[in-house]
Amino acid sequence: MLTAYTCPVARSIxxxxxxxxxxxxxxxxxxxxxxxxxxxxxxWPAKPEIR
Structure with a gap:
């Protein structure tokens, strides 16, 4: 488990x-x-979109 405080760090993780x-x-x-x-x-959306 790692902690991300910024978006670039989250992407790297x-x-x-x-x-x-x-x-x-x-x-x-x-x-x-x-x-x-x-x-x-x-x-990601929790539920798929219904069209």
Whole structure:
């Protein structure tokens, strides 16, 4: 398990095939001024889109 605090680090961890990644949001709050750590983005949708 490795921790990623930035997107480039997360990409590197993913490319190394690490099975468990802990994503920290502290950098987003400190460096980018994001007010809450509740907001997140899903890489893959939870449910497939029905057209």
């Amino acid at each position: 993913e490319e190394a095939w690490v099975l468990i990644m802990l994503v920290g949001d502290t950098v987003g709050m400190v460096e980018m001024g994001i007010e809450s750590s509740v907001t997140y983005f899903e890489r």
